[in-house]
Amino acid sequence: MHCPKIKKLFSLTLLLLFLAVPANSLAETQDLWTVKKNEHSLQGLYLGFTPNRIQIKIHDQLSEYPFSSEALFALRGLHSGKLISLPQFPRGIPVQIILDYTGTIRAMSNEQEPCKFISGTALKSWGHLATLSPTEKYYTLFNLWDGLFLHNLEEKMAPVFLTTHPLCSWNNAGTKLAYADQHYLGVLDLPQNIKKIYPFPSNDLGTVRVVTAIAWSPQDEQLCYAFLEDYPQQGSDIFQITILNKNGKELATKTIENLGPICWLTEELILIVVNPSEQETGKFMIWNYKTNKSTTIFNQLEGFCNNLSFNHKSQSLAYTTAGDGDWQESLYLFTLKEKKVRQIKSFISPLYHLQWTQDNTLIFWEEINNSINIIKETGEILKKFTGFLPEKGAANRFLYFPEEPREEALPLYLSP
Numbered sequence: 001m002h003c004p005k006i007k008k009l010f011s012l013t014l015l016l017l018f019l020a021v022p023a024n025s026l027a028e029t030q031d032l033w034t035v036k037k038n039e040h041s042l043q044g045l046y047l048g049f050t051p052n053r054i055q056i057k058i059h060d061q062l063s064e065y066p067f068s069s070e071a072l073f074a075l076r077g078l079h080s081g082k083l084i085s086l087p088q089f090p091r092g093i094p095v096q097i098i099l100d101y102t103g104t105i106r107a108m109s110n111e112q113e114p115c116k117f118i119s120g121t122a123l124k125s126w127g128h129l130a131t132l133s134p135t136e137k138y139y140t141l142f143n144l145w146d147g148l149f150l151h152n153l154e155e156k157m158a159p160v161f162l163t164t165h166p167l168c169s170w171n172n173a174g175t176k177l178a179y180a181d182q183h184y185l186g187v188l189d190l191p192q193n194i195k196k197i198y199p200f201p202s203n204d205l206g207t208v209r210v211v212t213a214i215a216w217s218p219q220d221e222q223l224c225y226a227f228l229e230d231y232p233q234q235g236s237d238i239f240q241i242t243i244l245n246k247n248g249k250e251l252a253t254k255t256i257e258n259l260g261p262i263c264w265l266t267e268e269l270i271l272i273v274v275n276p277s278e279q280e281t282g283k284f285m286i287w288n289y290k291t292n293k294s295t296t297i298f299n300q301l302e303g304f305c306n307n308l309s310f311n312h313k314s315q316s317l318a319y320t321t322a323g324d325g326d327w328q329e330s331l332y333l334f335t336l337k338e339k340k341v342r343q344i345k346s347f348i349s350p351l352y353h354l355q356w357t358q359d360n361t362l363i364f365w366e367e368i369n370n371s372i373n374i375i376k377e378t379g380e381i382l383k384k385f386t387g388f389l390p391e392k393g394a395a396n397r398f399l400y401f402p403e404e405p406r407e408e409a410l411p412l413y414l415s416p
Contacts, residue, residue: 032107033076040098042097044095045092047091052066053066054097056095065097066104068106073089075328078367080367082327096109096111125159125411126412127409128142128409130412132397133170133177134358137153138177139153148163150188162179167180168180169392170392172220173220175220176216183200207229209228210229211226213261225244237277239256240253241253241272243289254272256272258282259272261305261307264310268288271308272285276304282305283299284296304321309362317336318344319334322350331347333377344378344379348368355392355393356394357374362377365387371387372387
């Protein structure tokens, strides 16, 4: 699948979810970022460059340093990063420079912004992915080795095993949980303690179905899921979207190439992002599954859309885009009433798991600083904490890990 953020499969089996983790393009150059004998490093604010020198502000003093023709320039996070050219390097950010014995810059990278770890409640659970119910009564935790479990925040009860696959979605009332297994979609009705199974169509061709998204309609009447289906190791960018009613009956299907995020707008309308391909630019379209008619909102999507979140209260759509091969990302707001796009803020690294909180603010994880950001529609950052925000981890409060869980499970916390 053509995507600006290289993804890796986060399981030992054919799991149904890809975790967006950019490849560490600095892996082979890590030793070059270590200060060696007769070298020293400095920290300051990068202001810009001339043909011969780089301008750094250090302790309120403007300093200029020559740079090597082979100097390395990079944006670096905890576990990933990207080598860039000097003209691409964002100005006005804290940086570290490494000077060789001649006083010439041989490497420059961003300095991670210091953030505090929020003092929340440790849930005594370790895992890799988590979701929080809208009522904040339940949460799910997926562990690579054990599978997906349902936990109760209000009552002492043993966790309930659901599936070996991680993908799941709460309905808007917080009373039902839909989840994907290898051969079916499951729906657990929590108040009635009833589990329903919706089997996938029989497969005699040897193809593998990978569910990539599950979403409930606003009134919890329909369930939408998207999936890829292809032969193992072949790869595909042809997705199918299927709509089910509350009894599991298939109501409609749609095939989309280069599918990005999707979300419900009304009980009939679904917003679909089609990411750019080598042949076409990307677009936002609205699909009415009852009439099978599609309307394009705008069809000149600049870059790849990897985050999408719709606020039903304000009818506001927040999304991000990043250019192909570009590590930097921009956050936008689109209101259905005004039909206008407004750029909220630009960031020097990828954002993940953009969500609306229940008090109408935006929350997301910024990779380069390993930080959870809470931001207004105006772009004003209200709070910033160290930690990793799961994809569906926010309601009024939010779930978080100390950092992005990778091979090893990490402890899970609930914000104050």
